[in-house]
Amino acid sequence: xxxxxxxxxxxxxxxxxxxxxxxxxxxxxxxxxxxxxxxxxxxxxxxxxxxxxxxxxxxxxxxxxxxxxxxxxxxxxxxxxxxxxxxxxxxxxxxxxxxxxxxxxxxxxxxxxxxxxxxxxxxxxxxxxxxxxxxxxxxxxxxxxxxxxxxxxxxxxxxxxxxxxxxxxxxxxxxxxxxxxxxxxxxxxxxxxxxxxxxxxxxxxxxxxxxxxxxxxxxxxxxxxxxxxxxxxxxxxxxxxxxxxxxxxxxxxxxxxxxxxxxxxxxxxxxxxxxxxxxxxxxxxxxxxxxxxxxxxxxxxxxxxxxxxxxxxxxxxxxxxxxxxxxxxxxxxxxxxxxxxxxxxxxxxxxxxxxxxxxxxxxxxxxxxxxxxxxxxxxxxxxxxxxxxxxxxxxxxxxxxxxxxxxxxxxxxxxxxxxx
Amino acid sequence: xxxxxxxxxxxxxxxxxxxxxxxxxxxxxxxxxxxxxxxxxxxxxxxxxxxxxxxxxxxxxxxxxxxxxxxxxxxxxxxx
Numbered sequence: 001x002x003x004x005x006x007x008x009x010x011x012x013x014x015x016x017x018x019x020x021x022x023x024x025x026x027x028x029x030x031x032x033x034x035x036x037x038x039x040x041x042x043x044x045x046x047x048x049x050x051x052x053x054x055x056x057x058x059x060x061x062x063x064x065x066x067x068x069x070x071x072x073x074x075x076x077x078x079x080x081x082x083x084x085x086x087x088x089x090x091x092x093x094x095x096x097x098x099x100x101x102x103x104x105x106x107x108x109x110x111x112x113x114x115x116x117x118x119x120x121x122x123x124x125x126x127x128x129x130x131x132x133x134x135x136x137x138x139x140x141x142x143x144x145x146x147x148x149x150x151x152x153x154x155x156x157x158x159x160x161x162x163x164x165x166x167x168x169x170x171x172x173x174x175x176x177x178x179x180x181x182x183x184x185x186x187x188x189x190x191x192x193x194x195x196x197x198x199x200x201x202x203x204x205x206x207x208x209x210x211x212x213x214x215x216x217x218x219x220x221x222x223x224x225x226x227x228x229x230x231x232x233x234x235x236x237x238x239x240x241x242x243x244x245x246x247x248x249x250x251x252x253x254x255x256x257x258x259x260x261x262x263x264x265x266x267x268x269x270x271x272x273x274x275x276x277x278x279x280x281x282x283x284x285x286x287x288x289x290x291x292x293x294x295x296x297x298x299x300x301x302x303x304x305x306x307x308x309x310x311x312x313x314x315x316x317x318x319x320x321x322x323x324x325x326x327x328x329x330x331x332x333x334x335x336x337x338x339x340x341x342x343x344x345x346x347x348x349x350x351x352x353x354x355x356x357x358x359x360x361x362x363x364x365x366x367x368x369x370x371x372x373x374x375x376x377x378x379x380x381x382x383x384x385x386x387x388x389x390x391x392x393x394x395x396x397x398x399x400x401x402x403x404x405x406x407x408x409x410x411x412x413x414x415x416x417x418x419x420x
Numbered sequence: 421x422x423x424x425x426x427x428x429x430x431x432x433x434x435x436x437x438x439x440x441x442x443x444x445x446x447x448x449x450x451x452x453x454x455x456x457x458x459x460x461x462x463x464x465x466x467x468x469x470x471x472x473x474x475x476x477x478x479x480x481x482x483x484x485x486x487x488x489x490x491x492x493x494x495x496x497x498x499x500x
Contacts, residue, residue, distance in 0.1 A: 066439025131467065134460040203423075 003181040007418055009254040010089025010242030011354050012081040012191075015341050016052035016235050020084060025358050027340065028366040029391045033219045034341055035233055040197045048211045050218035051197045052235035052342025057149065070135045070380075072111030077238035077347075078145035078193035079152060083238040086153060092377045093153060100186040102157030103146040104176045105193055105240060106168035108346025108405070111140035113197045116416060142346075144195050145238075147169035157185045163346070165383070165405030166306070166359035168192050169239065174411055176243055186248045191240030192347035202234060209275065210310060222343075223370035224307035224336035225314055225386045227377040232308040235342025239351035245250025256418045261295070261398075264288030268408030275313050275404065279320025282306075285410035286324045286400065293414045295398065298328040300414070302365050302399040304352045307336025308343050315379050317402065322381070333365040333394055335387040336352040340369055349411060356415050365392045426473075426496045433468045434488065437461065447489035455488075465491075473499040 003130075011021045016034030018024035022032070034052035043049050061066045063082050068366065071079070086093075118136050122128065138144055143161035150159050158179055162171040169192025176188035205211045212231035214221035222233040249256055266288060268281030275282070290297055306317055316335075322329045337355050344351055359365055371388040383390075397417045404410045431445045438455050451457040451465060466482045469475075469491060475498050477485070485491050 066437070066456075069437075076436055131471075133467070134463040138460075 004183060005246035006073065006177050006180045006243055006260045006414070007246050007249050008241050008257040008260065008357050008415070009244045009249050010085040010091065011257065011357065012084030012088060013237065013239040013351055013354055014054055014077045015237040015344070015351060016054055017340055019054065019057065021354060021358070023096050024125060028337060028355065029364060029402045030371045031367050031389060031391070033222070033369065034235065035218045035221060036335060037218070038197060038202070041199050043202065046199070046202050046206060047213050048202050048206045049215045050221070050233065052233055053197055053204065054237050070139065072114045072139045072298055073195035074107050074111055075145045075148050077195060077236070078105050078191065078240065079148055079189060080085060081193070081238035081240040082149045082152070082189055085242050089242040091187070091415045092252070093243065097186065098154050099156045101155045101188065102176070102179070102185050103150045103151055103155055103189045104162055104172040105145040105191045106161045106172040106346050107142045107145060107193050108163065108165045108168045109194065109196045109201065111144070112143035112201055113198045114139040116198050116200050124367070149189055155189065164409035164411065165407055166343070166348055167403040167405035167409050168346035168349065168414055170353070170401065170403035170411035171265060173241065173243065173260070173350060173353055173413055177260050177263055180243060180245050181397060187242060187244040189240055190243055190348035191238060192344070193238035194345040194347040195236045196345060197234055197236050205234065212309065220370040222309045222339045223375070224305065224309040224339050224368055225377070225380055226371045226375045228375050229309040229311060229314065231310050232338065232343040233340070236343040236359050237351065238347050239343050239354050241350065258360050258415045259418045260413060261416045262289040262293030262414035263293065264290070264412045266410045268376040268410065270408055272408070273406050275316040276408070277316060279316040279323065281408055281410045282317055282320035282402065282404060283323050285412040286320065286402065289400065289404070289412040289414045290324070297325045300332055300398050300400050301394060301396040302359055303332060304356045304359070304399060304401045305334050305336045306402045306404045307338055307368065309336065309338065313404070317404070318380055318384070330383055330385070333385050333387050333392060335368045337366050349401065352401045352403070353362050353413055353415070356401045360396050360399055360415060360417050363393060363394065363395050367391050367392055421496070421499045423492065423496045426499060427492050429472055430469065430488065430492050430495060433472060434465065437465055437468060443481065445488055447487070449488045450486055451485070469495060475499055
C-alpha cells in the first residue's frame, strides 16, 4: 500500500497579535508582543495580572446574537479561524465529496469560561437548585469546536478532538495527516482552539508556577531561552489549516503552501507535568518525525520550538534538540514565537504549524523576542541560533514544529516546501 | 400581573433569546416552526420564563407550551 502525500492548502487564525493570518504574520516579523493586562475577569487577587488576549474582538462582527450565547469563546475563535482557512483554500464545497472531508479541531481545556461561569452560579446560589443552561454541556466539551465547524461547512468525514494538553492540535494535525495518507479522508480541517484566560486557569497554572509572574515587565515576560525567564504567558485564540491529499489538491488547482512529510508522537513516561530532564520524550518525537519524513536531521532549516519560557521546559527542549541534531544544532534556526503570541495551549501546535508553513513560504524565520544580551542562562548554549529579537531571512525548505503537553505527551510535525 | 404585562415580558424574552424581530413574535407563532428554536432553545426559554415570573413550570406542562400564546396564557394564570 502506498501512502498518499499530504499538503497544506488553507490557513486561518485568530491570535493575540492579529485576527487574521496576514496580520499575525506581519506582527510576528515585526516582533510585536501580544501581552497586556487581563481584561476578561477581575484578577486583583491573582498572582498573575497579564496575559496575551485576542484584541479588537467583537463577537457580533462574526455571529448572530442568538448564536453567541451558545458558543464558548473557544468555539467562536475556532469557527472564525476555520472560515478564514476554508476561504483561503478556495475549496468549492459543492464540487467535492464531503463524506470524505473531516474535522479535527482540538482544545486542551474546552469551554473553561462557560464551565466556570455556570458552576460558579450554581455554588453561589442559596438553594443549590441546579439551573444549568441547556447549552452548558455542549459549550464545555473539548471536541465541540469540530462539531460546530462540520455543521457550518457540511463536512461529514471523521470528526473529533485530539486531546493532549499543549500538544493537542499538533496531534490533531498528525492524526488527520495519517487519515489522508491511508485514504480515509481526502481533506481535513485541522487545528486547535483555546480561550482559557479565566480565574481558574490563571489561578491553576499560576499555583503550579507554570506562569510568569513578571507583572511589571509583562510585555517582555515571555522570554524563552533567556536567563530570567520565569514561566509562560497565557494566550488564547485558534489556528486552523486545511490539509489535503496532494492529488485532490492538484486536481482542483489549489494553492499549495507546503507538504507535511513527517509526524512523530511520543510520551515522556516520566512525570505528569515536569519535562523529562534529558528531554527523552522530545527526542523520541523529533526522531520519529524525522525518520518518517525520510530525511536527515541536517535537512531541517528551522525549528519552531515549543519554547514556552518556563525554566525547565526550555532547557530540556534544547538538550533534546542537541541530542537529535548534533553539530547541525548550531546551523539551524530556532525560535519561540510564544514570546509574541503567548502560549495558546491546545491551539499552539496548530498556530505554530501555520507559522512554520509561512516561514517556508516566505523564507523568513520569525524571532524569539524579549532577549537581552546580558540575560543569559548558564545551562543554555548560546552558540545555537535562537533568532533573538529580529526576524532572520533564510532559505527554509524544511521546518520542524515541536509541541509538548502536560501528561508528558509530545508531538512533532515536519513541513517541507512543496515540489513535484 | 395583567395579560398585557405578561405578553410584553414574554415577547422581550423571546426576542432576546431567539434573536428574532419583535414583529415575528405573534401569539400564534410556534417556537420551533416559526421562530427557529431547537430543542435546547425551547428548554432555555422555559427556564427564562420560570426565572422572570418566579414560577415553576412542570415538565409535562412545559411540553404543551409550544407557541407564544400558550406561554402567555400559562404565565398569566400562574405568575406570582
